[in-house]
Amino acid sequence: MIKAGIIGGSGYTGGELIRILLNHPAIEIDFVFSTTKAGKPIASAHPDLLGQTELHFTKNINSSVDVVFLCLGHGNSSRFLLNHQFSDGTKIIDLSNDFRLQNDATFQGNTFVYGLPELNKDAIENANAIANPGCFATAIQLALLPLAKKGLLHNEVHINAVTGSTGAGIKPSETTHFSxxxxxxxxxxxFTHQHLGEIGESLYSFGNELGKLYFLPQRGNFSRGIFATAYTHFNGSQKEAQKLYTKYYRNAKFTHVSQEPIHLKQVINTNNCHIHVHKHEDVLLISSAIxxxxxxxxxQAVQNMNLIFGLEEDLGLRLKASTF
Incomplete structure (x- = not known):
């Protein structure tokens, strides 16, 4: 069994990670680190896990675990790694934005590979450290990668994406409470969201010209999910666009191109991304949902872990959507 440690297990991403790993046939959770809940049962933060695990949060770490997941707020992962050392054999998967950009990717002798499997699968399989992509970044990149690879994003790209309240984290704020x-x-x-940097680097990675990205993020009145739409100039036909996307994602385990318009419930509680393309006059509209x-x-962090350890890419991630 692969031994895993989780740093910051009391939030939304930490909780989801615990739920996945508890049911992963190749993983044993060694510890869940939390400074605020040390000594308390996991179910004290995640009541749905009552009876599912006897694990408690701890303020101690096992530096020799096979893999450690950093589920910390942005800026905190680098600080944590400065104060806590892991063995040379420990794989690091960071879910913050600390190491996503190329200028930040080298840290303490590790080079963090950008963990978008639909873009960097070969590099991920040989990585020691992963910078897990942002949520908006994942939805938007998956919508645009096939066009970027073919050099078809030289015109302006307009993007609108709406996210659920869990995207803002577990700490309540004025714009996340129910009322x-x-x-x-x-x-x-x-037009200034922090995910634009990583989106741009990925789209530029094919070496083709890239037009300006205009991104308008929105807060939705639902708990989880992202529905993104992007449109740009496109000379080809609807059939050509469909063929382009289907070919690019033909071997992707979790990204699927739909013939019919998509909606958010198709992907909730899954690791899937669903994509639809629609041609109107000389404009191509791409929709994506995660x-x-x-x-x-x-x-996606577990998907990256599976690739690193040579496991089936979808192991532990064959999840059921909630469509009604």
Whole structure:
């Protein structure tokens, strides 16, 4: 069994990771580190796990685990690694944004590989450290990668994506509590969202010209999921666009191109991304949908772990959607 440690297990991504790993046939959770809940049962933070595990949160780490997942707030992963050493054989999978950009990817002798399997699968399989992509970044990149590879993103790209309240983390704020969020919608960080950096680096990685990205993120009045739409100039036909996307994702385990328009419930509680393309005059509209806590965070982290250890890519991730 592969021994795993989790740093920061009391939040949304940590909780999802615990749920997946408890049911993963090749993994044993060695410890779940938390400074705020040390000594308390896992079920004290995640009541749905009552009776599912006897694990308690701890403030101690086992530095020789096979893999450690960092489920910490942005900026905290690098600080944690500065103060806690793991063995040379420990694989590190970070779910924050600390190491996603190329300028930040080298840290303490490790080079963090950007963990988007649909882009970097070969590199992930040989990695010692992974920078797990952001949730918006995952949905948007998967919508645009086939066009980027073919050099078809040289015009402006307009992107709109709406996310559930879990995307803001477990700590309550003015815009996440029920009374504000319910029956409401709003935009935030217009055209300046922090995920634009990693999106741009991935799209540029094919060496083709890239037009300006205009990204408008929105807060939705639901708990989980991201529904993204992007549109740009496209000279080809609907059939050509469908063929382009189907070919690019033909070997992707979790990204699927639909012939019919998609909706968010298709992917909730799964590690899937569903994509649809629609041609209107000279514009191509691409829609993508993911669960922000799974394909956008913990599920993709486990997908990366499976690839690193030579396991089946979907092991422990054959999850059921909640469509009604």
């Amino acid at each position: 504000w969020r319910n029956n409401n919608i709003s935009w935030y960080k217009p 669960d922000n806590l799974l394909k956008g965070a913990s599920g």
